Amino acid sequence: MYVVAVVGNCGLLYLIRYEDSLHRPMYYFLAMLSLTDLVMCSSTIPKALCIFWFHLKEIGFDECLVQMFFIHTFTGMESGVLMLMALDRYVAICYPLRYSTILTNPVIAKAGLVTFLRGVLLIIPFTFLTKRLPYCRGNIIHHTYCDHMSVAKLSCGNIKVNAIYGLMVALLIGGFDILCITVSYTMILRAVVSLSSADARQKAFSTCTAHICAIVFSYSPAFFSFFSHRFGGHTIPPSCHIIVANIYLLLPPTMNPVVYGVKTKQIRDCVVRILSGSKDIKSHSI
Secondary structure, three states, X not given: OHHHHHHHHHHHHHHHHHOHHHOOHHHHHHHHHHHHHHHHHHOOHHHHHHHHHHOOOOOOHHHHHHHHHHHHHXXXXXXXXXXXXHHHHHHHHHOHHHHHHHOOHXXXXXXXXXXXXXXXXXXXHHHHHHHOOOEOOOOOOOOOOOOHHHHHOOEXXXXXXXXXXXXXXXXXXXXXXXXXHHHHHHHHHHHHHOOOOHHHHHHHHHHHHHHHHHHHHHHHHHHHHHHHXXXXXXXXXXXXXXXXXXXXXXXXXXXXXXXXXXXXXXXXXXXXXXXXXHHHHHHHHO
């Protein structure tokens, strides 16, 4: 899955960079998503593979804090980019004639920068709140990576501030993004239903299919972890939490390039053209 994630997302970045037909706002946001997915899975999976393959189960405390910062920053970035992509679909379907004038390159760059800075500024306090805690209960984390609360729970001090701030950040990032996505798709649904042509409705819905799949892959494991930790009690075994936590960081980077490659006609056509071109070159050389 990690190999598929790296190859797939690097392939998407290559196509968007060099194919003129993909120089559009939708694909610029997709490039942000691919870059975020690459950083997110690469900050955890190599270390997890070292644990499983070579039994290298140790990590330094400062290295753990750095990994924690990257994980939470780029999971927040992923949520923000999915929100921006929902707004992109809203503008494309509800204001098609003004699409290119509303989502200009400077606007897209500023939106991406604000989303990144939001994650950085909200996650930086995690490292300081975790570093200030006294640790005397042990040094074993049951996950394959350093999550904020899994590290904080090793402390023998008061972690109430960590828990409250973690919940606040989840609401500020996840809650806000989900609200924007919900409002965007409500407006999209109203606009599509009002179309008189069935073909036009189907075409409008088809442009959102890949994005809806990306939302499902990203938020489903997150919702499961969030609610099971708070309401599942001891009915769900710890191994299930650990598996879902790994899926949460690995499934979206693996599936997003596959889904967009299959569901998006422009990307599919570019891949077919490149592959057919390479075959023609081989046949000419033979």
